[in-house]
Amino acid sequence: MVTYLKKLLLLTGTVLTCISVYCQDLNHYFKPGQIWPDTRGRHINAHGGGIIYYNNTYYWFGEYRLPRYDKDKSHYGVSCYSSKDLLNWKYEGLALKVIDDTASQLNPGCIIERPKVIYNNKTRKFVMWFHHELKGEGYKAALTGVALSDNITGPYKYIRSLRPNAGVWPVNFPEEYRNAKVKESDLKNGSEEWKRAVREGMFVRRDFAGGQMSRDMTLFVDKDGKAYHVHASEENMTLQFSELTDDYLDFTGRYIRVLPGDSNEAPAIFYARGRYFMFASGTTGWKPNAARLYSSKKFFGEWKLIGNPCRGTEDENKTTFNSQSTMILPIQGKKNAFIYMGDRWNPDNLADSRHIWLPVEWENGYPVIKWYPNWNMNNLK
Ligand code: DGJ
Numbered sequence: 001m002v003t004y005l006k007k008l009l010l011l012t013g014t015v016l017t018c019i020s021v022y023c024q025d026l027n028h029y030f031k032p033g034q035i036w037p038d039t040r041g042r043h044i045n046a047h048g049g050g051i052i053y054y055n056n057t058y059y060w061f062g063e064y065r066l067p068r069y070d071k072d073k074s075h076y077g078v079s080c081y082s083s084k085d086l087l088n089w090k091y092e093g094l095a096l097k098v099i100d101d102t103a104s105q106l107n108p109g110c111i112i113e114r115p116k117v118i119y120n121n122k123t124r125k126f127v128m129w130f131h132h133e134l135k136g137e138g139y140k141a142a143l144t145g146v147a148l149s150d151n152i153t154g155p156y157k158y159i160r161s162l163r164p165n166a167g168v169w170p171v172n173f174p175e176e177y178r179n180a181k182v183k184e185s186d187l188k189n190g191s192e193e194w195k196r197a198v199r200e201g202m203f204v205r206r207d208f209a210g211g212q213m214s215r216d217m218t219l220f221v222d223k224d225g226k227a228y229h230v231h232a233s234e235e236n237m238t239l240q241f242s243e244l245t246d247d248y249l250d251f252t253g254r255y256i257r258v259l260p261g262d263s264n265e266a267p268a269i270f271y272a273r274g275r276y277f278m279f280a281s282g283t284t285g286w287k288p289n290a291a292r293l294y295s296s297k298k299f300f301g302e303w304k305l306i307g308n309p310c311r312g313t314e315d316e317n318k319t320t321f322n323s324q325s326t327m328i329l330p331i332q333g334k335k336n337a338f339i340y341m342g343d344r345w346n347p348d349n350l351a352d353s354r355h356i357w358l359p360v361e362w363e364n365g366y367p368v369i370k371w372y373p374n375w376n377m378n379n380l381k
Helices: 002-025 173-177 192-199 202-205 316-318
Strands: 047-054 059-063 078-085 090-097 111-120 125-133 143-149 159-164 216-222 225-231 238-244 250-259 265-272 275-281 292-296 303-306 324-330 338-344 354-363 366-369
Touching: 047 324, 047 338, 059 090, 059 111, 078 354, 090 111, 090 125, 090 159, 125 216, 173 202, 192 202, 216 265, 225 265, 265 338, 275 324, 292 366
Parallel strands: 047 111, 265 324
Antiparallel strands: 047 059, 059 078, 078 090, 111 125, 125 143, 143 159, 216 225, 225 238, 238 250, 265 275, 275 292, 292 303, 324 338, 338 354, 354 366
């Protein structure tokens, strides 16, 4: 009898330990700003990223920044994670890797930022675009790179990097801007005349032949399946929205300038309640600044500033809860439910940058975000 009881106690103990270990290992809440362990227990290394939903699963692609324990530059690239519940993420490996060949523009030491993946229904392929800077050149090249895969998790085959829309004028670029003669060398950088010249397309003209600069970027697929490449252009002073070809692998040459001279980056676009919305940030490097919410009835339309979407303390609003937008994620099966995805950059150790995910709430028909240290899907009404 005593041995039987002992065995029973031992068994119960083991079961309880297993349950508690299992429960500890699962994430039950979003905890913005804290270490977010993947299913291996490692902080999710997918920064400036984006998520697509495919086959009942979310796939998160982001910058795989070299963690302190791994200094091998050839491990650098775009990571992929998968999840059913958005809380618990399995590492699927590097979907795009730098190419260990000095002849390739994607060689180790280049910069890959803000990767986004979309699925093309016609070609049945996954298309990745990312901000690409060349090794040793800082942020001068201002290219966008494209890669392709048959499988969502990769490997993605690098196709090329380019500056968009070489030799074509934006749709909303008046004749007088095309023919204006004013150049950078005529003006004092940052002066009122310089700002005016920027608004009136000085950099569009300068880069006309070689293609427009493309730094922070995102992709947006509209209701009709048309995809757009949205990028910070013109020395980060103006956003450009560019239509992609039907296979999503190139630019059609149809593009518009958005908010000329307003210095936006980190664009994140979504459609809800009959309008397009865009979260963006100002341009302060890795330091956070106040988010800007814009809206337009038409995608190629007049984008208007709504204001700061943050609803926190003055300091929180000034820094977007110490984060910078990367995507506004639509939640499957819930109408008008979105998650704000942002990055809290740690420039000294980019792999340790924290994820700031917050529920998008609605106030007078406009999206707003508030701080929640712990939250889950029940917060998404
Ligand atoms: C701000 C951008 O949003 C980031 O993606 C990164 O390019 C940093 N600037 C670099 O300073």
